[in-house]
Amino acid sequence: MLPLVTANLRRRSARTFLTAAGVAVGVAAVVALLALSAGLNNSAAQFVHLGGADLGLFQRDAGDPTSSVLPVTLLPRLRAQREVAQATPLQLLVDAVGGASGAIVIGFEPGSFPARQLVVTAGNGMSPGRAMVGDLLASQLHLRPGSVVRVSGRRLPVAGVYHTGLSYEDSGAVLTLNDAQAIAERTPNEVTTFAVKLRPLTPAAKAERELTKTFPGLVPISDPGEAVRAGSSTVLISKAVLLVVVLALLIGGLAVAGVRLGFVESELLPGALGLGGFISPDLTAWGVGRAALIGVAIGTLGALYPIWRVTRMRSVVALALT
Incomplete structure (x- = not known):
């Protein structure tokens, strides 16, 4: 049987090529979309635990967590909650570093717990009007103390280089909160999120329930999946992934x-x-x-890997449908 099939495929090379191309269309589309799903999860994980926080507080029903806008006046009430050990405001600037696509710039107050985790490896610490860059970003852009880095089109001198051990922070930069708010065109009373450290032995789920009751307009997030569900745009993307995966398989099957x-x-x-x-x-x-x-047979073989991949990955498609 196998020699017969092999001979048949060789004899009709054009038909074989078109059949393989049909399968490739379906497989390539599925793999690309699943990579998009994984990217959403990874991005969500970065925003939830910025600065070493246990959870982040974001504006409910924001387009995505990075577009959240919170009033700083809520901070005293947040710090007074019995589940909260520390809380600090953060201003996020996404994809704002010239020459480093996807780099995150974080603005926070000097002396806050995110600032204390910065290990300065060269130069000086945070100061107004100057930026600190992570060691991975410094290596990528060949930056050092005294160099200039562009943040949202503004040229800022590099005060120092830091290391945190978290790749997404070491691949970005940090500014003082006031500088980040000015670059993001926010008022001094507006920030993206509150980074929260919980008291020892406090379960994150319990803290989320209490904070949700106390701050109805905010959503506490401690899990990347929750971050994906919190953004309306990411939910739409997740549902689109499921639809286009099915369409891709149909396209490949129809081509075959x-x-x-x-x-x-x-x-x-x-x-x-x-x-x-x-x-x-x-x-x-x-x-x-x-x-x-x-x-x-060819259609089945082409569908095996996408089916296996869908059932094995931590899919945001499943999260979006729950």
């Missing part, structure tokens, strides 16, 4: 089916001519069955 039907048609024509007495019939049931069998 179309090629196989073309092959069957090419076999039917000689058979029809043979019945009319023009040429001798050579179309058999085995010929039609073989064409269908090869098409189904």
Whole structure:
């Protein structure tokens, strides 16, 4: 059987190429969309635990967590909650560093717990009008103390280089809160999120329930999946992933089916001519069955990996549908 299939594929190279291309369309689209899902999860994890926080407080129903806008006047009430050990405001600037796509710039108060975790490896610490850059970003852009880094089009001198051990922070930069608010065109009373450290032995789920009751307009997030669900735009993307994955598989299957039907048609024509007495019939049931069998086998093999990948990954598609 296998030698017969191999010989058949070699004899009709154009048909084989088109069949493989149909399968490739479905597989490539599925893999690309699943990579998008994984990217959403990774991005969500970064924003939840910025500055070493146990959870983040964001504006409810914001387009995504990075577009959240919170009033700083809520901070005293937040710090007074019995579940909260420390809380500090953060201003986020996403994809704001020139020459470093995707780098995160964080603005926070000098002396806050995110600032205390910065290990200065070169130069000086935070100061107004100056930026500190992570060691990974410094290596990527060849920066050092005294260099200039562009943040949202503004040129800022580099005060120092830091290391935190968290790749997404070491690949970005930090500013004082006032500087970050000015660059983001926020007032001194507006920030993106509150980073919260919980008291020892306080379960995150319990803290989230209490904070939700106390601050109805905010959503506390301690898990990346919750961050994905919190943003309306990411939920739409997640649902679109499921739809387009199905469409991609259908496109691949239809491409395969179309090629196989073309092959069957090419076999039917000689058979029809043979019945009319023009040429001798050579179309058999085995010929039609073989064409269908090869098409189904190739389509099944092409779908195995996407199906396995979908069932194995931490899919934001599943999160969006819950």
